[in-house]
Amino acid sequence: MKLNRYMNVLIPIIAVILGLISGAIIMLVSGYDPVAGYSALWYGIFGESYYIGETIRQFTPYILTGLAVAFAFRTGLFNIGVEGQVIVGWLAAVWVGVAFELPAIIHIPLSIIAAGVAGAIWGFVPGLLKARFKVHEVIVTIMMNYIALHVTNALIRTVMTDNADKSEKIFASASLRSETFERLTDYSRMHYGIFIALIAAFIMWFLLEKTTKGFELRAVGFNHDAAHYSGMNVNRNIILSMVISGAFAGVAGAMEGLGTFEYVSVKGGFTGIGFDGIAVALIGGNAALGIIFSAALFGGLKVGALNMPSEAGVPNELVEIIIALIIFFVASSYFIRWILLRFKKEGK
Template identity: 75%
Template structure:
């Protein structure tokens, strides 16, 4: 059994184990798992509207997953994707509200503002890591809370006059399309999915097909060896965090310019950035893996909304299944040991 095949099979087994244990929990709790999963399927694929919502849901998951995965491939753990996501959302909406420009200028400018905002927010922990060796996990966690409260302050005191809602962005800055809405029975599907797919290609191409990507991965594997080979370790640490933050900021633009088309004061985190960690783990920190992992999360999140209505099963059970999947992915060492034993028996 090849190493590549094992890396593909491991997350699949983790998903199956999560579903199996989730099914057992349903049975013990007195729910019908067949009815629950049927309701979940119908809630995700039963109507064209639901399909549109699934695609809309997993679009920011792809980008948040790429943000986590990119940093991890370079040896960094970016827990601050949620904060970078929030500042990207706010920056995109601010440009969408403050300016009234032709669409060909306004929309790219709003998207660029989100990317720059996320990149700058990630630059801070990247700089602290590179210059002072401050652990990025601690800094990025704290930056999440700073982003949440700074965003709320700016919405109340800069974008609005003590209001809790920025108001809708100008139509020239929206990612939505009347054509997409019409073919999906007026779901909130928008063109952001194309940007997410392009971002997957960019991450793959940058890491696997460029000299800079080789340097970034080398720093992730062994900083001392990379430095001995003449690579600028500090520069690559900062660059990797900036690129990771750019993906997260773009994910925020998907919500600000596509799903909601406004920014509002939040009482807590959106959860997209934290879900991005699970998406990246399940996707094996590869661009293609993140893409398919995000699809699974989108299906589960949207389909779960139908479970209480059709099967009388609380949709929190889907969160339990997702948590179990992440647990089995995190403990994938045991899965790999199991696969190694199977492959050895096949050789004999």
């Protein structure tokens, strides 16, 4: 048990190191200086207060989308529809943000709740189809992504605006931005959403690990038949799992709508936040604490990559390659585990 715990921590760390080494090799082969490249990457993350603020802003929604994917996975489901749930959550949050002007203590929670409910509804549909008709959730959630994209675009043009490409800016009472953060981080877009994301990570951990309902959800995910024979309502728990997962994703959309952009716009394609959440959950081992560190890694790489072309002449596409390599090595965890066990046996 203790060995498995160490393995769960070591494997993602080794995967990150191998990904960075592989990225350095690719830079060398491509004619770039890896030391200069990684120095520019590091500076783009930590070099200035603005970069630090932007990094925190970047990984805030990643924590929530990672939690959404991990929650479903821990309960035996694959929620590939996190992207769509983010989009509808974003729309719902901004809708409430522009429709009313209320005291901030009411307006902000109301907007976030609206986003969570929208994401939960988008998760309810595949959950219901899975529970009642045994329709595979992967297929339904993928299709729901496209429905979310086009439905929200239509609502922005026809309901929220008069055929405009983006909504009005939300009222200040619904904004998550802070003058304090702006001063501390040289006017970055860092906002209070980071605290909401950390609270959400705690909620997931507490729910799954410390409550009877969390045990039920994990039991259903582990073995439907055993859970059914022990008296658990399998169908209800499947639906509940997808609803909670969708709520996490919807709140991630609120972070973008109320914090980063403060409006919602017509999108020509997916945001990528939901799909990146799959990788964040994978690297984080589907654990709340692991997801926080994994999201920080992703956010840092995404923001730091913007500094690589100007400082070191390295195209930021190389960072995408490095991320892909890290995911590849995490996916190869069985091989890494075998190597670690081999070394352990030889050390005896």
